[in-house]
Amino acid sequence: MLILSIDTATPSAGVALVDEKGLRYEAVANTGYKHSRTLLDMIDVAFRQTDYVLRDVDAIGVTSGPGSFTGLRIGMASAKGLALAAEKPVIGIPTLDAMAFHIAWVPALICPILNARKGEIYGAFYQGGPGPLKRVSDYLALSPPALAETARTYMDQLDLGTISLVGDGVDEYRSQLHDLLGGAMVCPEEPWLPRASSTGHLAFRRLIQGDIDDVFSLNPIYVRQSEAENRLAKGKGAR
Amino acid sequence: MKQSGIRILGIETSCDETAVAVVEDGNIIRSNLVASQIEIHRRFGGVVPEVASRRHIEVIASLTEEALKEAGLPRQEIDAVAVANSPGLIGALLVGVSFAKAYAYGLNKPLIGVNHMEAHIYANFLTENKPIFPAVCLVVSGGHTSLLYMERHREFEMMGETRDDAAGEAFDKVARFLGLGYPGGPAVQNAAALASPGKYHLPRVYLDRNDFEFSFSGLKTAAMNLWNKLQRSGEDAEVNYLAAEFQEALVEVLVEKSINAARQKNVKQILLAGGVAANARLRERITAEASANNIQIHIPALELCTDNAAMVACAGYYQYLDGDFAGLDLNAFPQSGLLVKKACG
Ligand SMILES: [Zn+2]
Numbered sequence: 001m002l003i004l005s006i007d008t009a010t011p012s013a014g015v016a017l018v019d020e021k022g023l024r025y026e027a028v029a030n031t032g033y034k035h036s037r038t039l040l041d042m043i044d045v046a047f048r049q050t051d052y053v054l055r056d057v058d059a060i061g062v063t064s065g066p067g068s069f070t071g072l073r074i075g076m077a078s079a080k081g082l083a084l085a086a087e088k089p090v091i092g093i094p095t096l097d098a099m100a101f102h103i104a105w106v107p108a109l110i111c112p113i114l115n116a117r118k119g120e121i122y123g124a125f126y127q128g129g130p131g132p133l134k135r136v137s138d139y140l141a142l143s144p145p146a147l148a149e150t151a152r153t154y155m156d157q158l159d160l161g162t163i164s165l166v167g168d169g170v171d172e173y174r175s176q177l178h179d180l181l182g183g184a185m186v187c188p189e190e191p192w193l194p195r196a197s198s199t200g201h202l203a204f205r206r207l208i209q210g211d212i213d214d215v216f217s218l219n220p221i222y223v224r225q226s227e228a229e230n231r232l233a234k235g236k237g238a239r
Numbered sequence: 240m241k242q243s244g245i246r247i248l249g250i251e252t253s254c255d256e257t258a259v260a261v262v263e264d265g266n267i268i269r270s271n272l273v274a275s276q277i278e279i280h281r282r283f284g285g286v287v288p289e290v291a292s293r294r295h296i297e298v299i300a301s302l303t304e305e306a307l308k309e310a311g312l313p314r315q316e317i318d319a320v321a322v323a324n325s326p327g328l329i330g331a332l333l334v335g336v337s338f339a340k341a342y343a344y345g346l347n348k349p350l351i352g353v354n355h356m357e358a359h360i361y362a363n364f365l366t367e368n369k370p371i372f373p374a375v376c377l378v379v380s381g382g383h384t385s386l387l388y389m390e391r392h393r394e395f396e397m398m399g400e401t402r403d404d405a406a407g408e409a410f411d412k413v414a415r416f417l418g419l420g421y422p423g424g425p426a427v428q429n430a431a432a433l434a435s436p437g438k439y440h441l442p443r444v445y446l447d448r449n450d451f452e453f454s455f456s457g458l459k460t461a462a463m464n465l466w467n468k469l470q471r472s473g474e475d476a477e478v479n480y481l482a483a484e485f486q487e488a489l490v491e492v493l494v495e496k497s498i499n500a501a502r503q504k505n506v507k508q509i510l511l512a513g514g515v516a517a518n519a520r521l522r523e524r525i526t527a528e529a530s531a532n533n534i535q536i537h538i539p540a541l542e543l544c545t546d547n548a549a550m551v552a553c554a555g556y557y558q559y560l561d562g563d564f565a566g567l568d569l570n571a572f573p574q575s576g577l578l579v580k581k582a583c584g
Binding site: 036037038039040041043044054069070073074075076077078079080081082083084085086215216219220222226227228229232 | 282283287289290292293295296297299300301303304314329330333334335336337338339340341342343344345346567568569570571
């Protein structure tokens with residue numbers, strides 16, 4: 001069973017091949033938003049540098065959001081195109097799930113955070129190791145104080161003394177979050193953007209359960225509605 | 240490379256229509272599906288790029304499958320995938336481009352990047368009665384107003400274009416200002432159909448009568464100023480008559496410059512292209528004037544004037560014949576330098 005996974009949710013683009021033995025191939029280009037130009041070439045290189053061909057792939061995994069709206073759609077449209085043309089199933093893996101997977105063994109409240117701009121971060125809460133990683137919240141877009149408050153609630157509820165943060169949101173809001181969460185907060189040095197390999201591992205787990213997505217109805221998880229919808233909802237007029 | 244039975248899958252997502260089509264040999268439309276977003280954008284009073292992009296990704300996969308099914312073709316029998324990759328809304332274009340690239344790669348078929356405006360012109364070739372070169376082409380849409388000279392396929396010499404608003408843009412702005420609704424082109428046309436030009440007077444802006452440059456910003460402002468003045472004066476301002484005069488003023492200039500361009504180039508064929516080519520008054524007047532001048536006029540069927548993928552597949556077909564294929568790095572671009580290919584090298 002072989003997964004081809006692609007990730008274009010953030011400025012970092014990635015492609016990976018994952019099978020039952022684990023990660024077989026991964027390439028990451030953390031060089032900003034050039035995904036539309038580079039992604040398919042990266043996929044082609046992945047096949048050329050391994051002994052695999054597209055026919056060998058059993059499912060296509062794609063990071064499904066949240067993240068850059070355009071980036072998510074580039075990945076999702078590419079996954080759908082490949083899946084339809086090569087008659088492969090597609091499996092969407094939420095970005096924050098893939099990020100939490102990086103530190104799934106940490107016995108803490110795990111909170112991957114992505115810089116969502118406009119003073120907010122995308123985040124979700126997970127109960128970390130030793131058991132299997134378990135998501136306990138929705139995917140959210142929150143201000144740092146709101147995130148800290150929600151974190152406190154889950155820490156009390158789950159009786160966890162520490163919270164471990166990963167993601168590029170840490171870079172931007174490190175000192176503010178530290179003030180809010182104090183000694184409870186721990187973060188790896190590396191910001192840990194989402195990786196195609198994590199998406200691939202999680203997609204592999206779903207594939208062996210027979211848990212695949214419908215290629216027609218799979219959509220990015222935006223978390224936020226468009227600005228125009230926001231303005232309309234606030235009665236300000238869309239334009 | 241085979242010379243007939245060439246089937247191109249066309250994909251179009253440059254603005255607010257998701258469209259997929261299968262065209263054989265450049266003029267046999269095997270299927271031509273359009274998922275319009277007009278209703279979605281109506282409540283915003285115009286196309287919202289992010290909303291359009293979200294809709295494209297929702298429907299692109301199923302629309303592609305339906306288009307192949309309607310064409311009665313297994314996907315392996317497609318010879319190439321053509322996609323509009325400029326100009327347009329960048330986020331919207333990227334959905335079609337990303338999908339098309341992966342689809343072509345997955346099928347192991349060639350990929351063709353098509354210019355959306357060039358595709359509008361090629362809508363004129365989706366017929367038995369194809370235009371003959373040399374020809375003059377009037378391209379009128381929400382983003383373009385240009386007169387082009389074509390001596391052969393895929394070569395365009397710019398004769399003149401708008402210096403400010405495109406014709407479709409002027410329709411949209413005036414429609415919004417007059418409260419006629421959205422989209423602007425059909426809204427103005429419908430209002431104008433209930434009245435006639437001449438009750439009010441608006442200027443015909445020719446700039447230099449001997450060149451082929453356009454300007455519609457002044458006409459638009461004149462229409463708005465006149466409307467304000469009428470409303471202040473307490474006379475009963477009749478919006479339908481103003482719409483009719485505005486449409487007439489715009490159409491008259493488009494038609495006269497097109498005929499002059501054909502005369503200057505001494506060609507006997509005029510092609511009309513772009514969304515504004517769906518305007519009934521423009522179709523009527525340019526047909527009459529062309530016939531009075533012994534010029535043959537080509538106008539695509541109504542459903543081929545507005546954005547569609549059959550035109551993309553058709554333009555793609557002529558690129559296929561030239562072996563003009565795209566690489567895996569094909570990207571999308573909001574603006575394009577096309578339509579000046581020859582003039583600017
Ligand atoms: Zn168009």
